[in-house]
Amino acid sequence: MYVAVKGGERAIENAHAWLAEERRGNGDVAELSLAQIREQLSLAVNRVMAEGSLYDPDLAALAIKQARGDLIEAIFLIRAYRTTLPRFGATKPVDTGAMDCDRRISATFKDAPGGQVLGPTFDYTHRLLDFKLAAEGGESLEAPKAAPRHQPTPHITEFLAGEDIIQREPESEAAPGDLTRQPMSFPAGRDIRLQSLTRGDEGFLLGLAYSTQRGYARNHAFVGELRIGTVAVEMEIPELGFAIEIGEVELTECETVNQFKGSKTEPPQFTRGYGLVFGQTERKAISMALVDRALRWRELGEDDLGAAAQDEEFVLSHSDNIQATGFLEHIKLPHYVDFQSELELVRKLRREAGADATREAAE
Amino acid sequence: MDETGINGTEARRGWMSLLARAPERRLMALWDAFSPRPEFNWLRRPETGAVMVRGRMGGTGAPFNLGEMTVTRCSLALAEGAVGHGYVQGRGAARAEAAALIDALMQTEAGGAVRAAILDPLEEAMQTARTARAAKAAATKVDFFTLVRGED
Numbered sequence: 345m346y347v348a349v350k351g352g353e354r355a356i357e358n359a360h361a362w363l364a365e366e367r368r369g370n371g372d373v374a375e376l377s378l379a380q381i382r383e384q385l386s387l388a389v390n391r392v393m394a395e396g397s398l399y400d401p402d403l404a405a406l407a408i409k410q411a412r413g414d415l416i417e418a419i420f421l422i423r424a425y426r427t428t429l430p431r432f433g434a435t436k437p438v439d440t441g442a443m444d445c446d447r448r449i450s451a452t453f454k455d456a457p458g459g460q461v462l463g464p465t466f467d468y469t470h471r472l473l474d475f476k477l478a479a480e481g482g483e484s485l486e487a488p489k490a491a492p493r494h495q496p497t498p499h500i501t502e503f504l505a506g507e508d509i510i511q512r513e514p515e516s517e518a519a520p521g522d523l524t525r526q527p528m529s530f531p532a533g534r535d536i537r538l539q540s541l542t543r544g545d546e547g548f549l550l551g552l553a554y555s556t557q558r559g560y561a562r563n564h565a566f567v568g569e570l571r572i573g574t575v576a577v578e579m580e581i582p583e584l585g586f587a588i589e590i591g592e593v594e595l596t597e598c599e600t601v602n603q604f605k606g607s608k609t610e611p612p613q614f615t616r617g618y619g620l621v622f623g624q625t626e627r628k629a630i631s632m633a634l635v636d637r638a639l640r641w642r643e644l645g646e647d648d649l650g651a652a653a654q655d656e657e658f659v660l661s662h663s664d665n666i667q668a669t670g671f672l673e674h675i676k677l678p679h680y681v682d683f684q685s686e687l688e689l690v691r692k693l694r695r696e697a698g699a700d701a702t703r704e705a706a707e
Numbered sequence: 708m709d710e711t712g713i714n715g716t717e718a719r720r721g722w723m724s725l726l727a728r729a730p731e732r733r734l735m736a737l738w739d740a741f742s743p744r745p746e747f748n749w750l751r752r753p754e755t756g757a758v759m760v761r762g763r764m765g766g767t768g769a770p771f772n773l774g775e776m777t778v779t780r781c782s783l784a785l786a787e788g789a790v791g792h793g794y795v796q797g798r799g800a801a802r803a804e805a806a807a808l809i810d811a812l813m814q815t816e817a818g819g820a821v822r823a824a825i826l827d828p829l830e831e832a833m834q835t836a837r838t839a840r841a842a843k844a845a846a847t848k849v850d851f852f853t854l855v856r857g858e859d
Contacts, residue, residue: 399760399776400797430756432778437761437770444837446844462847490848492841499766513768520761520771534764535771542773576724577760577776583792586716589724590778591796593760620762622774 367412381405390594390623391415395665396422397524397543399593399622416545416665423666435579436587440597440620445497445573452566452601458497463572464624500569501599501616510601510614530657537639537660538632542621544663546628552653553634561638561651565617568601572624596621598629602637607645615644635659722813722826726806727794729829737825738805745812750782750790753800779803789814 368375382389382405392404396419403422411417447463450456462468464487504510520535528536541549556563576589598619606612617637619629638653652658662668726734757775764771780794781803791811793803812821 394774397774398757399774402797403777426757426775429775429777430754431775432756432758432780434759434772435761437763438773440762440766444841446840447847459848460850461844462849463844464847487843488846489839489842490845492838492845494841501765502767513763513765515767516769518769520769522759522772524772535769538762538764538771539773576728577758577796579758581792581794583782584719584723586720588720588727588794590727590758590794591776592728593776595762597766599765616765618765620766620773 367410376409378402378405378409381408387624388413388415390625391546391628392418392422394622394625394628395419395543395545396426398422398426416669420666420669433579433582435577435590438575438577438593438595440571440575440595441499441502442496443571443573443575443595443597445571446624447572448497448569449571450500450567450569452568453500453503456500456569457503458493458495497571499599501601504614508613511604511610511616513616528660530660531642532656532660534636534640534643537656538618538620538636540660540663541619541632541635544632545665545668546625546631548663548665548668549631549635550627552638552659553631555651556634556638556653561641561649561654563602563617563634563637565600565602565634565637567630567633568599568616570596570598570626570630572596572626594623596623596625596629598626598633600630600633600637604644609645615640719810719813722822723792723794723806723810725826725830725833726809727796729795729802729806729833731797731799731802733829733832734802734805734825737828738809741821741824745808745817746786747783747791747808747811748786750784751780753779753781753793753803755779755798755800781807783807783811785811785815787815 382401385405385408386401388408389401389404392407392415393399393401395415396404396407398404403425404418407418407421407425408415410421445458445461445463447465448456448458448461450460454460501510505512520539521533523536523539528540532540555561557565572594574592574594577591577593578587579590580587596619598617600617600619601614602617604610604613604615615637617633617635617640619632619634619636621629621632635653638651639656639659641648641654648654755777756779758778759775760773761770762773763769777797778794779797779799779802780792781800782790782792783804784790785808789811791807791809791814793805793807793810795802795806809821809825812818813826
């Protein structure tokens with residue numbers, strides 16, 4: 345139990361003043377601007393938006409600057425800020441089939457209509473430090489161009505749907521649950537699971553996803569399709585009586601294709617795991633898809649193998665890094681009253697044990 | 708213009724969507740260069756809030772909540788009566804105000820001038836940026852081929 349303590353105001357003020365000084369670092373070095381963070385540390389910005397669950401690159405850049413680059417602290421700042429915003433409503437579900445794709449690859453279908461488009465990827469780089477980047481004042485770079493494609497890039501699974509060889513997603517317009525409005529309860533629906541996973545900690549989901557690949561709830565996933573790009577966000581505007589686009593967001597979408605032997609009711613077919621995350625966040629989206637698929641064991645009539653990634657309550661209760669860090673870090677705050685009583689208890693037990701020992705020695 | 712007709716609604720949907728997504732610097736530069744500036748009264752001053760963005764399971768299935776995005780909105784009425792609504796992505800009171808004024812002006816006789824001075828250049832700039840990105844993506848299109856095994 346945490347009991348409030350008083351005092352230490354001056355020490356706290358001075359600590360925060362020193363924090364501000366340390367944040368700025370050596371004054372001889374130019375200060376970072378938010379635009380620099382937004383443009384040049386964009387994958388950090390993307391992670392803060394995804395796990396902060398608020399799409400706003402400028403705010404995410406500010407949070408990263410304020411948090412000295414501690415991304416979980418930055419996510420905390422964004423989560424706190426979003427609670428101050430009025431909710432204007434909910435958008436229509438985004439149409440990822442109409443995405444303007446920067447990247448679109450498939451590990452399973454080499455001749456995917458629309459082609460395999462690598463985009464600005466770290467894949468196939470040699471992971472050797474590039475010391476040219478250490479020299480400042482490099483010239484601005486321009487990537488090569490080719491004839492642009494203007495047609496939409498349909499999902500690869502759409503081409504297989506005719507064969508029924510891959511599980512279809514049931515169509516529905518049911519209003520989804522919102523874990524920011526109602527406390528989570530178990531079993532949670534897939535809507536709540538996906539909302540929880542998309543804002544969950546990347547490292548935690550990566551570890552869980554990796555565990556499924558290594559054999560804990562093995563479901564042998566392939567990346568059927570991975571796409572990154574921008575989609576328009578549409579919302580009904582009550583005062584207008586029709587929908588307009590209120591913006592566009594960059595998203596990463598991953599669909600995995602998984603083996604499925606079939607069940608009593610379903611013929612053998614491929615099943616799917618789904619990941620959809622704000623920003624260019626590919627590792628997270630693939631992890632999300634693998635964990636989503638592992639959590640679907642019940643609806644697919646698979647066995648509960650007792651694996652962590654299959655345990656919905658375990659996964660959803662521990663994937664939120666702000667809940668986790670809040671509880672974890674609170675144990676460093678003053679617990680003197682608790683500890684005082686523990687100390688008394690241990691001293692008493694030791695006295696009794698000592699008395700027993702003395703008595704035994706005497707007997 | 709005929710604001711109640713299908714064409715009127717479709718056109719308004721188009722310019723409001725354009726204004727919502729317009730890059731701040733570009734929109735404000737075009738708006739600042741526009742004159743005459745109309746008199747107006749606020750119906751709702753700019754306020755920033757969040758909207759919950761939704762996705763679909765598997766891209767095509769049932770909806771789920773993906774996360775929120777920031778939006779700034781406002782409403783105003785021109786002295787001559789036209790009501791304009793501004794909805795823009797992000798936090799930008801000045802941008803929302805410009806969007807609402809442009810929305811209102813588009814419903815007046817000034818509509819043609821506003822389209823020529825603001826909407827057309829904005830649309831063109833955004834289309835150029837989009838095409839440039841698509842061209843860079845196209846340059847990274849690969850053709851993987853699987854190697855034939857020797858024993859076949």
